[in-house]
Amino acid sequence: MTDRIIDFIGDVHGCGQTLGRLLRKLGYQFEQGAYRHSERRVVFIGDLFDRGPRVRLATQIARAMVEADQATWVLGNHELDVMSLVLIEGGQPIRPATQHALKLARATFSDFDPAELLSLCEWLRDCPLFMDQPEWRAVHACWDQHAIDWVRQRFNGASPGTSFSQIYRDEALKKSVARLVRGPxxxxxxxxxxxxxxxxxxxxxxxxxxxxxxxxxxxxxxxxxxxxxxxxxxxxxxxxxxxxPYYAPHLPPVFFGHYWRRGTPEPVASNLVCLDYCAVLREKLVCYSHQPGENLDACHFSWIESVSEWR
Ligand SMILES: [Mn+2]
Incomplete structure (x- = not known):
């Protein structure tokens, strides 16, 4: 993976059409059912679900790329929240559907039929909560080494798999997962x-x-x-x-989303890039194209203004 440029893409939140435009701008071509590129791959930084008008399209694009080995989908808090409402264990949903939870997930529920959403949520169990490469790291909201170590040990890796429901049963695990996907x-x-x-x-x-x-x-x-x-x-x-948690400047760069940034994208520190620029508020869907080993630089951001998603 390390010889390819990695395109880290921030919170899509149902802006599926804008996502397609961003991938084409980066040079990906839609062939055999997925966007592909011979010299690049994508890391989706989470929160493709909820809020926007084309959640189903956004997830179809991302899933097809993962299945074609063109991308990795790192889970965000919105994926976990929907999964916990949809997945059934022991004959019951993992988390009871409160009014507040249903309201947050409304755009996702209304865009899928229930069987299709269930199958997507089952598939998402095997997506990671973080990526820990020698030259870079990715997580939805916060790299907290203590929380990463805890999650890795409880899941025996980075993906929840069959241990997903443990997030809602084990307080220490729940706290660690929340730290990664919601931040401090x-x-x-x-x-x-x-x-x-x-x-x-x-x-x-x-x-x-x-x-x-x-x-x-x-x-x-x-x-x-x-x-x-x-x-x-x-x-x-x-x-x-x-x-x-404290992330020191000598550590590998971390790419994350989640924080509703505005304005012109730039790294938030010498080794930290936030990619959430409010696509679903008609702002920007943002990508950082990283050549592993290179220093971070504002010139490696690209984006699509998302307003056309609503035209
Ligand atoms: Mn988020």
Whole structure:
């Protein structure tokens, strides 16, 4: 795998038509049922499911590429959430379908017939939660070595396989998986909350996992909604800080998604690339084309404006 250029593609969220356009822009050709390229391969960084208008198309493209050995599909939180609602074990769904869970998964459920979605979810059991190559790494939200080691040991590898339901039965495993697919967050001080742009009020905020010595909460925040100004200057509690993972700059580059970035894509640190640029909010579906061994550079990003997905 290491001699090929790797195209890491961020959160597709049902923008299936935009995904096809991005692959063609990168030089992939649709032949024998899958997009293919002789010198490149794709790593989908997760969250192909939910929210957008063409979830089924997006997943058909990705699955066909995986089956043709042209891509790897790294699982995101939205894949895991749908799988846990759809997969049956011991005669019951793994996770009960709450109103909130059904609302998040609505675009996926409405685009598939139930048997087809079940079969896709069964197939996804064998997709990995992370990729750990000598020269690069990929995960949906956060590389936390402790969580990676824990998951690898419990799954005997990177894919849940027949152990999928254990994620919802084993608290330590659940926490580790959540760390990989949702990333770390911190609680706001007592009684405070953030009214975020999606209409939800939150008592926690998402934080970066590569800040060595933060002084204030503002040094750590990594999400679209800023902290209120007074909280931004709030000192970091050292106990809280020591609970967070830290990814050091000498480690291999990590490619991830999940964080709803905006603007012109660029690496977030010398060895970290976030690929989620809000395709499903009519922004960009973003790719980083990595030649293993080379330094990261903003010139290796490419993207498609996703607005035509709705025309
Ligand atoms: Mn996500």
């Amino acid at each position: 967050s911190l609680p706001l001080p007592q009684g405070r909350y953030i009214q975020s742009s999606d209409g939800v009020s939150r008592k926690r905020f998402r934080v970066a996992f590569w800040i060595d010595d933060p002084n204030t909460l503002g040094d750590l925040v990594f999400q679209p909604d800023p902290l209120p100004e007074d909280l931004s200057e709030y000192p970091v509690d050292q106990d809280q800080h020591s609970s967070l």
